[in-house]
Amino acid sequence: MSANRRHPACDDGVVHFRPRRKRAQRELTSLTLNLAPMVDVVFLLLIFFISTTTFERAEGLLAAQLPKQGSFADSIALPISPIIVHLEQTGPGPTDYSMRIENFVDHPTTFSELSKFLKGVQGNPGFDDETPVVLKTAFQVKWDHVVGCWNAAVAAGCKHVSFGVE
Amino acid sequence: MASKKRYHPRPSLTFNMAPMIDVVFLLIIFFVLVSTFASAERIAMELPRPDHSQAINVKLTDRVIINVQLVSPDSPETSGVAYSLGPNRPQSLAVISERLMQHKRVVSDLKVVIRADRRVQYGDVREVMEIVAEHGIQMMNIVAYVGDAGPNS
Numbered sequence: 001m002s003a004n005r006r007h008p009a010c011d012d013g014v015v016h017f018r019p020r021r022k023r024a025q026r027e028l029t030s031l032t033l034n035l036a037p038m039v040d041v042v043f044l045l046l047i048f049f050i051s052t053t054t055f056e057r058a059e060g061l062l063a064a065q066l067p068k069q070g071s072f073a074d075s076i077a078l079p080i081s082p083i084i085v086h087l088e089q090t091g092p093g094p095t096d097y098s099m100r101i102e103n104f105v106d107h108p109t110t111f112s113e114l115s116k117f118l119k120g121v122q123g124n125p126g127f128d129d130e131t132p133v134v135l136k137t138a139f140q141v142k143w144d145h146v147v148g149c150w151n152a153a154v155a156a157g158c159k160h161v162s163f164g165v166e
Numbered sequence: 167m168a169s170k171k172r173y174h175p176r177p178s179l180t181f182n183m184a185p186m187i188d189v190v191f192l193l194i195i196f197f198v199l200v201s202t203f204a205s206a207e208r209i210a211m212e213l214p215r216p217d218h219s220q221a222i223n224v225k226l227t228d229r230v231i232i233n234v235q236l237v238s239p240d241s242p243e244t245s246g247v248a249y250s251l252g253p254n255r256p257q258s259l260a261v262i263s264e265r266l267m268q269h270k271r272v273v274s275d276l277k278v279v280i281r282a283d284r285r286v287q288y289g290d291v292r293e294v295m296e297i298v299a300e301h302g303i304q305m306m307n308i309v310a311y312v313g314d315a316g317p318n319s
Contacts, residue, residue, distance in 0.1 A: 035183060042190050049197035059213060060221025060312035061279065063305070092243060112217055139289030143234075143282045146291070147214035147310050154220040163295065 062150060064161070082132035083121060084164065085114070087149050089141045097145045111152040118156035129157045134164040207231045207252040211239070214284040214310040221310040228273045229307075232262065232294050234282035242285040249294065263297045270301050277305040 084102040099114060100107050104121075108114040121127050133153045137146050153161045211233070231252050236245040248256035251265050270276050278298045282291045298306055 035187070039183065039187060039190075042187070042194060045194050046190055046197070049194070049201065053197060053201055057215075058223055058312040059208070059281075059309050060219065060223045061226070061307040062221050062310055063307055115218075137288045139287060139292065141288045142284065143286045143288055143291055144214045144216075144284035146288050147284070147308055148216040150308065151216035151218070151220050151310065155218055163292075 062147065062154060064150070064163070081126075082134045083118065083127070083158075084134045084136055085149060085153075087135065087137045087141050087145060089138060089145070094144070097141060099149070111148040114149065115152040115156045118153060118158055122157065129159050131158070132160040132162065133158045134162055136164040205253075207233075208281065209233045209235060209250065209253075211235045211281070211283040212285065213281065214308075216310055219310055219312055221308075221312050223312055226277050226279065226307070228275060229277040229279050230266065230269055231279045231281055232298075234280065234286055234291055234294060236283050236285060239283070239285075242283075247286050247290040259293055259297060262294075263300070266297065266301050266303070270303065275305070276303055277307065278303050279307045279309060281309040 081103075083104075086100040086102065088098050088100075090096045090098050095110075098107075099109070101117070104117075106117060108117045118133065122129055122131070135146070135149055135153070137149075150161060208231070233250045233252075235248050235250070236242055237248050238245040249259055249262055250256045251262050257265075266276075266278075280291060280294055280298075282294075295306065
């Protein structure tokens with residue numbers, strides 16, 4: 001065997017033993033995953049969501065029953081004596097409204113009080129959660145107050161809440 | 167004597183992207199789960215925010231949305247009111263009534279959802295209610311914010 005045909009790794013004249021497994025590892029091509037396109041797409045999605053998202057409060061529905069046919073004003077047929085709540089605007093402010101309940105001495109001043117009042121009335125003889133509650137509202141009242149009043153009646157468990165004419 | 171050469175590979179200067187990808191994926195998953203695409207029918211306005219709101223988040227089928235909004239929201243006291251059916255531009259109540267009648271012919275149990283700005287007067291919404299009632303539509307729904315009242319209430 002010629003002395004010129006040495007192994008490249010044996011420059012120092014010493015033959016180092018390299019196991020077969022290690023030799024095979026060096027010859028393998030690297031199997032790394034190219035992440036660049038995925039990162040591109042992910043960033044694109046992230047930028048899209050960040051730029052388009054606006055956080056909003058969730059909306060919900062309060063169901064309301066309307067009269068069946070004809071004029072809105074004269075079509076409400078009331079089976080039993082209802083609880084009639086009068087709502088009026090007393091000023092431009094958010095709490096400038098007043099409530100009056102027909103045939104009752106107590107007049108709640110806030111919608112929370114109205115809700116408690118209606119709950120209390122349901123325990124009286126002749127009243128229950130089936131008793132109609134009619135909301136008679138002046139035209140100038142802010143819609144926020146109308147919905148607040150309606151919400152208070154629904155929160156009190158009243159099953160028949162309707163709009164009336166002031 | 168030949169010098170002893172040893173092969174020392176240079177340390178690779180690659181950027182470790184794994185933590186960054188973790189965070190980015192976390193953000194993507196958050197946005198995908200949280201996002202709901204807003205409907206064009208829901209015109210931006212300040213909705214009523216009652217205390218302890220009983221409003222429930224339900225998806226109605228066969229419904230039309232009537233928006234009642236302020237023409238100039240910056241001056242609500244002097245502003246007029248604009249009505250619109252769904253995503254359309256503001257229309258007169260007569261046109262809305264006509265459209266409502268057409269919808270009612272196609273869908274017998276049509277439901278109406280009224281989205282009114284919290285600062286409009288009851289009288290303005292009342293006109294819509296009267297139109298809805300005239301067409302024999304019984305199911306009306308009022309839109310309000312879900313949950314407890316906000317800080318501005």
